[in-house]
Amino acid sequence: MAMTREVGMKKKRDLADIQVKVTGQNVENIINHCLASGIILSHMSKEKDAIVFYTAYSNINQIEETVRYNEGEMEVLEKSTYERYYGFIKKRSAFFFGIGLFMIIIILMSQMIWKIEIEGADPPLEYEMENYLDKLGIKVGSFQFLLPDLETMQTQLLEEMDEVTWIGVNKTGTTFHFEVVEQSLPEKEEAKPPHHIVAEKTAVIDSIFAEKGQPMVQQNDLVHKDDVLISGFIGEGEYTRAVAAEGEVRGEVWYKVTVELPEKLMLETLTGDSKNQYSLQLFGFQIPIWGKDAGEQFENAVVTEDTYDAKVWRWNLPASLDIKNYQESKTINNVSKKNIVEKSKEAAENKLKNHISQDAEIKDEKILHEDSQNGKVKLVVHYQVIEDIKSEAPIIQGE
Incomplete structure (x- = not known):
């Protein structure tokens, strides 16, 4: 049969293809005439004196003329996918119009400044x-x-x-x-009156740099409070004059810190149980969705929060999903002596840092005394700290 040739036949169906059944004594002539006319037929199957195939809806009139010419009959078995979906959408046009209008409003609102x-x-x-x-x-x-x-x-x-x-x-x-x-205009600095740089506390000089003035001490010298470190007098004899001494002086200072902590420390740990709370953020309003009472499930909990913004393509919608995670925590006693000592050392160091400047450097530490009585651990720690030890002392006329 000439119709069995694959010439002009599509392997895949299009959305506009319909299924047609041709019946008659000359079905082969009908098919051959269609193929010779350039009509594309696909998925053909023979049923006794009939042939079933798929073709584009636009070919239906030409095929119908060929069928009548050859005294056959034609029947459309299946409408095109396009027609079926079009009919489905047409019957529910109001619904789809509402959905489309809602999406347009949401997109427009997401493009507004709120x-x-x-x-x-x-x-x-x-x-x-x-x-x-x-x-x-x-x-x-x-x-x-x-x-x-x-x-x-x-x-x-x-x-x-x-x-x-x-x-x-x-x-x-x-x-x-x-x-x-x-914009902020720098304030005009007033000229400083002549002064010395003196020691603010007892220390051993670690480093000294005189930017203006005459250095009076050197590295490893022991100085006491109010000792002159950088003199405000420069020059000699009749050429001596007073200036505002400037420079950097860092010294090694000793501190003794005493702390007391209870022998039983209360530490917080997670149990592994957790609950989530979901809510929708819409135009600045929070709407609970699920797990509204999650925060009430545990007596103590650690809370973490994640927010996921809604997007349509590259547009940010004025809506987001907020997820709060509540993880149950409980307090336990830790009676490890080693742990208590470490906690005491941390407390001592924090206590020290509250009394020294941020640029100070802790050079060394040593536990001088450790004692445990009356349910408390007492720790005395000695620190060697490198810090700025300078202060200013005015030059009195007649010095």
Whole structure:
């Protein structure tokens, strides 16, 4: 049979293909005539004196003429996928129209400005900036796609506002955040009166650098409170004059710190049990979804929170999913002597750090005394600290 040739036959169905059944004595001639006319037929199968195949809906009239010419009959067994879906959508047009309208509204609302934050500006400057943003159309309720890009926005603000040094512009979802750095003119430093740099406390000199003035001590010298470290007198004889001494002097200072801790320490640990609380953040409102009472399940809990923003393609929607995780915790007694000593040392070091400057360096530590009585552990620790030991002493006329 000539119709068994694969010439012009598609291997895959299209959405617009329909299933047709041709019956008659000359079905082979009908099929051959269709193929010769360039009509594409696919998935053909023979059933006695009938042939079933798929073809495009646009070919139906031409095939019908060929069937009549050859005294056959034609029947459409299956409509095209396109027609079926079109009919399904048409019957429920109101529903799909509502869904489409809802999505359009959500996308439009996600492209609106819902919040403007200005950080780093004092109230008068913030008010001025809000007025200028309003002139640019950057205000709550404006559509983001009608505004200039962030870089252009930043340039326009800097050109308009002379009181600022820098403006950072960021957009997070429906919120615009402006970070302002105001101009600040450096205060004119007043000339310091002549003075010496003296020791603030007893120490051993670790290092000394005289930027202005005459150094009076050197490394490893022992100095006491009010000893002159850098003299404010420079020059000799009649050329001697007083200046404001400047420089850096660091010394080794000794500290003795005493701490007491209870022999039984209370430590917090996680039990492994946890509960989640889910809520929807929509236009700034929080709507509980699941696990509303999760925070009430445990007497003590460690809480962590994660937020997942909703997006449609590259647009951020004004909605997010908030998940709070509550992990049960409990307090236990830790009676390890070694652990108590370590905790005591930590407490002693923290106590020391509250009395020394941030740039001070703890060189060495040594436990001088350790005692346990009346349910408490007493620890005395000796520290060697390298720190700034200088202070200023005015030069009195006549010295």
